[in-house]
Amino acid sequence: MAQALSRIDRIPRLSRLSWLMGLYAENHDHLVRLFAPQDLAAGSYVSCIGDGLDLRLDVIECHRYTVELRMTYDICDPLTGEPDPSAYVRLYQDARQAEATHCYVGRRWQDVVGMYPPADALISHRMRMNTFLGKWLEYLAERGHGVAKLRRIEGSQAPLRVAGTREH
Numbered sequence: 790m791a792q793a794l795s796r797i798d799r800i801p802r803l804s805r806l807s808w809l810m811g812l813y814a815e816n817h818d819h820l821v822r823l824f825a826p827q828d829l830a831a832g833s834y835v836s837c838i839g840d841g842l843d844l845r846l847d848v849i850e851c852h853r854y855t856v857e858l859r860m861t862y863d864i865c866d867p868l869t870g871e872p873d874p875s876a877y878v879r880l881y882q883d884a885r886q887a888e889a890t891h892c893y894v895g896r897r898w899q900d901v902v903g904m905y906p907p908a909d910a911l912i913s914h915r916m917r918m919n920t921f922l923g924k925w926l927e928y929l930a931e932r933g934h935g936v937a938k939l940r941r942i943e944g945s946q947a948p949l950r951v952a953g954t955r956e957h
Contacts, residue, residue: 805912812919813886819926820880820887825936826856827882833942836934844934845872856880860925876922888915889922 803811820826824836829848836844847859861875876892906914929935 805909805916809912809916809919810886812916812923813888816878816889816919816923816926817880817885817887819923819930820878823926823930823935824939826858826880827851829856829939834939835942836929836938837940838933838938840932844929846939854881854883856882874925876918876925878922887922889918892918892921 824834824846826846826848829846829851831848831851834846834848836846842862845859845861845863847861849857849859851857857877857879859875859877861872863872864874865871866873874892877890878887879890880887
C-alpha cells in the first residue's frame, strides 16, 4: 500500500495557471488549423457554409510574432449595436498560444471583475473566456467552417480597434 501512495504523490498537479496556458495552446492549434490567421492580411473575411449564419473574421493587426483578430457572427446586440457574440483573440505565433482577451464588446475584464481583482478571480475569468473560445472553435470546425470557406470581403481595410481592447 505504501508503494501505491508514493506513486500518487509523485503525479504532478496542474495549477490553474498551467491549465490556462494549456487552454491557450489548444486554442492556438484549433485556430491555426481552422483559419491560418498568421497567413492572412489585415482586413475582414467571411466563412460561409450555407446555414445563414456566416462567421466573420476581422484581422485587426499583424505583427511579426502576433496577430490580433476578432471573430463574430455579425449578429447585432440591441443594446450596443455591436456584433455579439464576438471574441477578440491575440495569437502569439512564437509561443504558439492564442488568448481570448475579451468576448463581449461592452465588457472588458475590468468591467467584470473590477480594477484590482485578486489573481484568482482574474485567472477564473480568463479560463471562462478561453474555454468559450475553444468550444466555439471546435463547433465551427464541426459545422464545416475553415480556411477553404474563408473569403476576403472586398474593399475591407483593417477594422478599427475597439477602445480598451489592450487590457494587459
